[in-house]
Amino acid sequence: MKMRTCRFISILLLISLLCPAVWGQSRKDNKPKEKAPLLSGVGVGIDICGLAMKAVGARFANMEISGRVGLKEKFFPIFEIGIGDCTRYGGETTNVFSTRAPYWRIGMDYNVNKKLNGNRFLVGIRYGFSSYKYDFTCPDLTDPVYGTVRPLELEGLKGNNQWLEFCIGFETRLWSIVRLGYNIRYKMQTLQSYSELGTPYYVPGFGRNDDSAFGGTVNLTFDIGKTARNSNQKSLFGRHKKKEKDDIKDKNQAPTPVESAPRAAKRRENKK
Amino acid sequence: MKQRRVHILACVICLMGICSCDTIDCTLNNTVAMTCNFYQDGKVVQLNDILTITANDTNIVLVNQKQGASTLPLPLSFYNEVDTLLFTVEGNDYIVTDTLWIEKTSYNHFESPDCPVNMFHNITKVRCTHLFIDSVTITRPDVDFYEDENLQIHFYPSAD
Numbered sequence: 001m002k003m004r005t006c007r008f009i010s011i012l013l014l015i016s017l018l019c020p021a022v023w024g025q026s027r028k029d030n031k032p033k034e035k036a037p038l039l040s041g042v043g044v045g046i047d048i049c050g051l052a053m054k055a056v057g058a059r060f061a062n063m064e065i066s067g068r069v070g071l072k073e074k075f076f077p078i079f080e081i082g083i084g085d086c087t088r089y090g091g092e093t094t095n096v097f098s099t100r101a102p103y104w105r106i107g108m109d110y111n112v113n114k115k116l117n118g119n120r121f122l123v124g125i126r127y128g129f130s131s132y133k134y135d136f137t138c139p140d141l142t143d144p145v146y147g148t149v150r151p152l153e154l155e156g157l158k159g160n161n162q163w164l165e166f167c168i169g170f171e172t173r174l175w176s177i178v179r180l181g182y183n184i185r186y187k188m189q190t191l192q193s194y195s196e197l198g199t200p201y202y203v204p205g206f207g208r209n210d211d212s213a214f215g216g217t218v219n220l221t222f223d224i225g226k227t228a229r230n231s232n233q234k235s236l237f238g239r240h241k242k243k244e245k246d247d248i249k250d251k252n253q254a255p256t257p258v259e260s261a262p263r264a265a266k267r268r269e270n271k272k
Numbered sequence: 273m274k275q276r277r278v279h280i281l282a283c284v285i286c287l288m289g290i291c292s293c294d295t296i297d298c299t300l301n302n303t304v305a306m307t308c309n310f311y312q313d314g315k316v317v318q319l320n321d322i323l324t325i326t327a328n329d330t331n332i333v334l335v336n337q338k339q340g341a342s343t344l345p346l347p348l349s350f351y352n353e354v355d356t357l358l359f360t361v362e363g364n365d366y367i368v369t370d371t372l373w374i375e376k377t378s379y380n381h382f383e384s385p386d387c388p389v390n391m392f393h394n395i396t397k398v399r400c401t402h403l404f405i406d407s408v409t410i411t412r413p414d415v416d417f418y419e420d421e422n423l424q425i426h427f428y429p430s431a432d
């Protein structure tokens with residue numbers, strides 16, 4: 001219950017931060033509407049959140065890459081593939097759960113932002129699948145009544161999970177073809193099967209095994225295509241700064257004095 | 273500049289929200305025991321005599337001098353293929369001991385690394401020495417967290 005409340009507050013905070021960024025940006029752009037081409041770009045991304053979780057030694061981490069196609073800068077069919085890794089030690093027990101297996105997701109994002117200003121406010125859906133093996137060990141499993149002690153080693157237990165994800169996220173252009181985005185996902189299990197010996201603690205790609213879960217990714221995407229380097233798009237770093245500097249330079253330059261009409265006529269006569 | 277700060281702050285909050293919280297959800301009712309009910313003339317009865325049940329191979333007392341029992345939760349061993357239980361009934365002028373052999377297969381059950389591992393059982397066969405127990409019927413072979421009846425222990429029909 002505590003976990004859900006924390007995550008709910010995090011999501012509320014995130015949405016409250018996202019919305020002004022997108023709306024504020026759209027208010028500034030008063031340019032005429034532009035049409036994006038049918039194939040507006042191709043992107044390859046990596047989830048830096050999963051890598052960060054692995055680097056800091058989190059209990060589990062989903063390390064994934066994604067590939068997507070932009071259609072008219074509105075629809076983004078996407079395919080995500082990754083490896084889920086978990087080694088979990090029991091807090092007050094000597095139990096150890098571990099798994100490492102691939103997973104994949106397929107789905108589509110829709111860009112709600114109508115302006116071609118480099119920002120994307122995305123809502124989307126995903127279908128995820130993972131087939132995995134998991135291990136569970138307990139070095140000193142004790143019979144509480146009869147007092148017998150034997151180690152428990154369950155290895156290679158098989159599990160399959162399928163789930164749906166509903167995503168909401170924001171993405172912006174950092175520099176050139178580099179984009180940074182993050183999204184929050186609500187995950188719902190649709191089908192699951194696992195060994196009768198025990199429930200897996202973690203499902204690769206889904207997270208902690210439950211009927212539903214919240215998750216998220218922070219994506220660094222390399223977007224190649226017609227709209228990716230569109231000059232109308234503003235990046236957070238780099239190009240627009242240079243433009244601003246150029247504007248300031250222009251303003252600082254002294255205006256060229258205009259020649260008066262009688263003086264110009266006199267100059268032409270002298271040349272003749 | 274403001275937009276950039278908001279963006280970075282949102283990234284940090286997103287990471288914190290995903291990484292921070294965790295809970296432990298273990299089953300509250302995590303006792304695994306075989307539920308036995310006493311029957312006579314087809315009805316559940318209370319045993320007015322004093323009942324003591326011991327595990328034969330270890331002499332561990334599972335039930336100690338219980339009076340008026342009609343239902344009993346009995347733990348089964350984790351690793352034995354057959355559990356031998358001695359049912360000793362003490363009346364005013366008699367002591368009778370009946371032996372019950374419970375053949376079973378056991379398998380592990382775990383829910384989370386934070387929760388203790390349990391052992392579930394599947395009862396395959398039950399037999400007894402028929403001194404004061406007439407017959408034993410397996411009503412539900414699976415012994416797990418549920419407290420539903422597993423065995424019916426029938427006493428000999430009353431003389432009335």
